[in-house]
Amino acid sequence: MKLKAPGILPTRADVITAWVWHEDALYLLDQRELPHREKYIRCETCGQVKKAIKDMVVRGAPAIGITAAIGFYLGIRRFLIKSKGTRSALKAQAKRVFQVLSSARPTAVNLFWALKRMQKVLESLEFSPSKETIEALKKEALKIWQEDVDANLKMAEFGAEILPQGKVLTHCNTGALATGGYGTALGVIRKAYELGKVKSVWVDETRPFLQGARLTAWELSKVEIPYQIIVDSSAGFLMQKGEVQAVIVGADRIAANGDTANKIGTYSLAVLCKEHNIPFFVAAPSSTFDLSIKSGKEIPIEERDEREVLFCGGKRIAPKTASALNLAFDVTPAEYISAFITEKGVIKPPFEKQIPQVLENES
Numbered sequence: 001m002k003l004k005a006p007g008i009l010p011t012r013a014d015v016i017t018a019w020v021w022h023e024d025a026l027y028l029l030d031q032r033e034l035p036h037r038e039k040y041i042r043c044e045t046c047g048q049v050k051k052a053i054k055d056m057v058v059r060g061a062p063a064i065g066i067t068a069a070i071g072f073y074l075g076i077r078r079f080l081i082k083s084k085g086t087r088s089a090l091k092a093q094a095k096r097v098f099q100v101l102s103s104a105r106p107t108a109v110n111l112f113w114a115l116k117r118m119q120k121v122l123e124s125l126e127f128s129p130s131k132e133t134i135e136a137l138k139k140e141a142l143k144i145w146q147e148d149v150d151a152n153l154k155m156a157e158f159g160a161e162i163l164p165q166g167k168v169l170t171h172c173n174t175g176a177l178a179t180g181g182y183g184t185a186l187g188v189i190r191k192a193y194e195l196g197k198v199k200s201v202w203v204d205e206t207r208p209f210l211q212g213a214r215l216t217a218w219e220l221s222k223v224e225i226p227y228q229i230i231v232d233s234s235a236g237f238l239m240q241k242g243e244v245q246a247v248i249v250g251a252d253r254i255a256a257n258g259d260t261a262n263k264i265g266t267y268s269l270a271v272l273c274k275e276h277n278i279p280f281f282v283a284a285p286s287s288t289f290d291l292s293i294k295s296g297k298e299i300p301i302e303e304r305d306e307r308e309v310l311f312c313g314g315k316r317i318a319p320k321t322a323s324a325l326n327l328a329f330d331v332t333p334a335e336y337i338s339a340f341i342t343e344k345g346v347i348k349p350p351f352e353k354q355i356p357q358v359l360e361n362e363s
């Protein structure tokens with residue numbers, strides 16, 4: 001469908017947006033169809049929102065969190081409008097909605113973080129089945145969204161300062177499509193390009209879902225930043241030839257010691273950076289840090305359908321009898337990371353000590 005109505009949007013930093021939200025429905029830009037078609041999927045129930053997250057209509061850690069918060073709102077709003085409801089019925093519904101949405105994908109902590117924030121609003125209102133509750137949930141979801149946009153812009157400023165001059169390599173998609181707007185790692189790249197620091201971008205195609213080739217390339221084309229897509233395995237050779245001055249990626253979950261889960265292939269890039277003495281940066285908002293876990297060993301890694309690997313563009317590319325292991329994320333040990341770029345500031349090693357210190361800063 002083509003959208004005309006503006007919907008509810010926070011003060012956006014961007015022309016690119018993953019969704020439009022009306023009171024009673026969320027219209028998600030179907031990222032599986034990009035760059036070929038800009039088609040929206042309408043979600044009215046929390047079940048539909050969960051399916052959209054699971055099926056990658058919307059993806060990227062911060063975007064998943066914001067979408068889940070809106071899904072929570074839709075699930076409670078619908079319930080309160082349809083049935084009169086009691087406190088205990090609302091409590092039971094909130095539990096259902098929380099369970100449904102939190103089962104969408106396991107790795108990005110932003111999903112659970114956002115749902116907990118929504119749940120807290122209900123708790124603070126003692127599960128009152130009222131209009132005020134609907135309004136308070138809407139306000140919180142919008143706040144989560146707006147805070148992410150603000151965080152993106154701050155990260156861009158901090159990150160652009162520390163990126164070296166030259167060519168930068170990025171993995172997966174961390175732009176406006178993956179966040180509330182503007183982006184984490186891609187936001188830093190955009191700002192650094194504006195300042196004349198980044199000359200051009202190497203875009204890892206990011207097999208098998210091709211977030212780089214399809215989505216990052218689409219975003220960079222829209223904002224007119226020069227880039228070239230490379231197959232994931234060419235990063236090492238380019239580094240050897242002096243063609244990469246920095247690597248910057250996003251994150252799905254960062255443990256207290258700095259171990260970082262991100263799109264599969266990130267760890268290999270970090271090891272290559274160490275070998276070639278190239279800085280390796282991770283840009284992520286504080287909502288991506290999970291200080292309840294000590295190390296990356298505790299991060300659940302999503303395994304997706306093998307068909308994402310065995311098929312390309314709808315065509316089978318492997319023998320009919322072949323099977324595939326499709327791990328969606330890997331964990332980069334903290335020692336490979338030069339610095340984290342957050343909305344609260346840049347975090348340098350020793351991470352165990354510096355992460356809580358910087359995150360506690362009022363931004």
Ligand code: MRU
Pocket residue numbers: 059060061062108171172173174175178179183184185211249250251252262263264328
């Ligand atoms: O499987 P995806 O596309 O949701 O994975 C996304 C990533 O790994 C991103 O790098 C991460 O979520 C950071 S997005 C700002």
